[in-house]
Amino acid sequence: xxxxxxxxxxxxxxxxxxxxxxxxxxxxxxxxxxxxxxxxxxxxxxxxxxxxxxxxxxxxxxxxxxxxxxx
Numbered sequence: 001x002x003x004x005x006x007x008x009x010x011x012x013x014x015x016x017x018x019x020x021x022x023x024x025x026x027x028x029x030x031x032x033x034x035x036x037x038x039x040x041x042x043x044x045x046x047x048x049x050x051x052x053x054x055x056x057x058x059x060x061x062x063x064x065x066x067x068x069x070x071x
Contacts, residue, residue, distance in 0.1 A: 007032055009049060016042055 012030035020026035020042075028045070030038045037057040039050045052060065063069060 007036070007038075007049075007051060009038065012038060014038075014040070014045070 014028040014030045016028045037052045
């Protein structure tokens, strides 16, 4: 997997949850080349992007659904 800094993000279709608040405090997600998933801060769209493999993303989503990150 190439470093996030070398991935072309110009055609990424970023989306955010329909449940996002109007205060702009949310993240955006996009499917990237080779099935990778990009995550960025909606308040800083030109800032850094976290890039996950499909397996990493599935593990994260599974943890969220299982309450692994609940406070």
